[in-house]
Amino acid sequence: MAKYLVLIYGDEQQWEALTPEEQSANHAGHQTFTSAAGPRIVGGEELEPSSTTTTLRRTSAGDVSVTDGPFLETKEVLGGYYAVEADDLDEVIALARQLPELSMSHNAVEIRPVVDHSTSMP
Amino acid sequence: MDPSSHDVVRAVEEACRREWARVLAATARLTRDLDLAEDCTQEAFTQALQSWPVAGVPDRPGAWLTTVARNRARDALRREARLRTTLPRLVVADVVGAPGDAEPTPAIDDDRLRLIFTCCHPALSREAQVALTLRLLCGLTTADVARAFLVQESTMAARLTRAKRKIATARIPYRVPSPEELPQRLAAVLDVLQLVFTTGHSAPRGADLINSELLDHALGLARVLHDLLPHESEATALLALMLLTDARRASRVSASGELVLLADQDRSRWDSTTIAEGIDLLVGALGQRPPGRYAVQAALAAVHAEAPSWEATDWAEIVALYSVLARLWPSPVVELNRAVAVSMLDGPIAGLAALDRLLDEPALARYGYLDAARGDLLRRLERWNEAAAAYEEALRLTDNDVEQAFLRRRIAEVRTT
Numbered sequence: 294m295a296k297y298l299v300l301i302y303g304d305e306q307q308w309e310a311l312t313p314e315e316q317s318a319n320h321a322g323h324q325t326f327t328s329a330a331g332p333r334i335v336g337g338e339e340l341e342p343s344s345t346t347t348t349l350r351r352t353s354a355g356d357v358s359v360t361d362g363p364f365l366e367t368k369e370v371l372g373g374y375y376a377v378e379a380d381d382l383d384e385v386i387a388l389a390r391q392l393p394e395l396s397m398s399h400n401a402v403e404i405r406p407v408v409d410h411s412t413s414m415p
Numbered sequence: 416m417d418p419s420s421h422d423v424v425r426a427v428e429e430a431c432r433r434e435w436a437r438v439l440a441a442t443a444r445l446t447r448d449l450d451l452a453e454d455c456t457q458e459a460f461t462q463a464l465q466s467w468p469v470a471g472v473p474d475r476p477g478a479w480l481t482t483v484a485r486n487r488a489r490d491a492l493r494r495e496a497r498l499r500t501t502l503p504r505l506v507v508a509d510v511v512g513a514p515g516d517a518e519p520t521p522a523i524d525d526d527r528l529r530l531i532f533t534c535c536h537p538a539l540s541r542e543a544q545v546a547l548t549l550r551l552l553c554g555l556t557t558a559d560v561a562r563a564f565l566v567q568e569s570t571m572a573a574r575l576t577r578a579k580r581k582i583a584t585a586r587i588p589y590r591v592p593s594p595e596e597l598p599q600r601l602a603a604v605l606d607v608l609q610l611v612f613t614t615g616h617s618a619p620r621g622a623d624l625i626n627s628e629l630l631d632h633a634l635g636l637a638r639v640l641h642d643l644l645p646h647e648s649e650a651t652a653l654l655a656l657m658l659l660t661d662a663r664r665a666s667r668v669s670a671s672g673e674l675v676l677l678a679d680q681d682r683s684r685w686d687s688t689t690i691a692e693g694i695d696l697l698v699g700a701l702g703q704r705p706p707g708r709y710a711v712q713a714a715l716a717a718v719h720a721e722a723p724s725w726e727a728t729d730w731a732e733i734v735a736l737y738s739v740l741a742r743l744w745p746s747p748v749v750e751l752n753r754a755v756a757v758s759m760l761d762g763p764i765a766g767l768a769a770l771d772r773l774l775d776e777p778a779l780a781r782y783g784y785l786d787a788a789r790g791d792l793l794r795r796l797e798r799w800n801e802a803a804a805a806y807e808e809a810l811r812l813t814d815n816d817v818e819q820a821f822l823r824r825r826i827a828e829v830r831t832t
Contacts, residue, residue: 295586381588382538383596406585 322393337375435554658693783812
């Protein structure tokens with residue numbers, strides 16, 4: 294088994310413009326997804342809007358600055374994620390295809406393998 | 416080296432051409448690690464160079480090589496397992512006998528199919544798909560792959576390393592896609608094979624117009640796909656397209672090495688056996704479902720292959736087929752070919768009007784065949800200066816010596832007329 298992060302990106306303005314019906318349809322979609330994925334989901338959260346982000350960055354002077362806002366100023370932001378365990382990439386792709394965000398054209402889902410430290414040399 | 420050693424070396428080279436992909440694919444099934452599988456495959460061929468002069472060439476070289484490569488792989492995995500003091504999770508517990516023991520052949524064929532779907536997985540970039548296919552399924556060296564695709568060897572080496580690393584760390588599976596996934600996944604495989612074929616058909620750079628090695632590899636893999644997936648009509652159609660196109664290989668360059676256009680080729684030199692095979696396959700592919708992109712392209716190649724001369728070609732049929740193709744596969748290159756066909760059906764003015772609509776197409780900005788086609792139509796309209804300018808532009812956009820020589824002849828011709 295390997296662990297993957299399934300990252301859900303989309304246009305924040307369009308997410309905020311969802312009607313209550315669309316929001317509940319989206320919610321239902323995630324319930325379908327989580328029950329389909331079952332125990333393969335080992336973590337996951339929806340994130341608060343990107344306006345609530347705080348960014349830490351090393352400055353040229355050598356200390357760390359604390360600023361308001363996300364790392365990159367774009368309309369498409371990370372909206373939430375799942376941590377999923379699966380045998381291979383195809384299994385994660387098949388699962389992630391069911392995410393309700395993929396029915397909206399402004400969204401994209403990114404799949405990143407998580408480094409497995411357990412098999413490193415002792 | 417005594418004469419029999421030469422025979423052995425030739426037998427190893429022959430086995431390398433025929434068996435490389437099978438041996439590698441069968442080894443990859445065991446290791447799930449393409450780098451290790453490649454190393455072990457290479458070692459098996461090295462071992463053959465040492466063993467065969469002494470023990471003789473085995474009856475089934477492929478089985479011998481596969482057994483040696485898989486035994487090497489198993490040893491390597493065991494060593495690695497001992498180092499980690501934990502059992503390797505990927506070692507498959509099947510028994511491999513001594514070299515020469517027969518392995519069931521059907522499983523080896525499935526291995527190659529698995530390998531090609533791994534190399535053409537959609538999670539890899541198209542460049543990586545092509546590079547992996549040539550390196551792992553055709554056994555081309557990294558330098559050869561780099562040369563075919565006009566990049567530095569170091570760039571290609573890095574691309575191959577990155578792709579193999581992604582297969583390993585993201586766990587791109589080594590398997591034939593499920594029936595539901597197959598159509599979409601097969602499309603990527605067919606695209607890659609067509610790209611390899613096209614690159615061999617008109618080499619983008621170098622002294623020769625044709626890279627026969629790439630053509631043969633693309634044809635070989637298309638045959639494997641058709642043999643293993645006989646009911647996938649687009650795989651059948653791609654093989655038909657390649658055969659119908661390749662049947663003209665001998666007539667595309669003159670005895671003195673000059674480019675000969677389709678219009679001027681000696682049709683008696685076209686390979687009628689290959690054309691017949693291509694048409695048989697095409698008929699089979701058209702018998703199933705609505706025709707796909709490759710079936711329409713193969714049908715176009717068939718109309719040309721069956722025409723007694725350039726002038727007597729059924730241009731109405733060609734234009735109609737290009738219109739169908741443009742709907743199935745909207746692409747500026749298809750529009751360009753359609754415009755050329757229109758010029759044959761309705762005259763150069765109509766053709767030029769269709770071509771001029773493509774001048775702002777960003778995808779064709781560096782596509783010299785657009786300028787070459789315009790040059791040809793302007794030449795037929797006796798607009799000499801404009802024709803020369805278009806040929807000059809086409810000349811600027813090709814690095815192939817044979818194409819450059821052809822364009823220089825055309826420029827000289829329109830300048831002196």
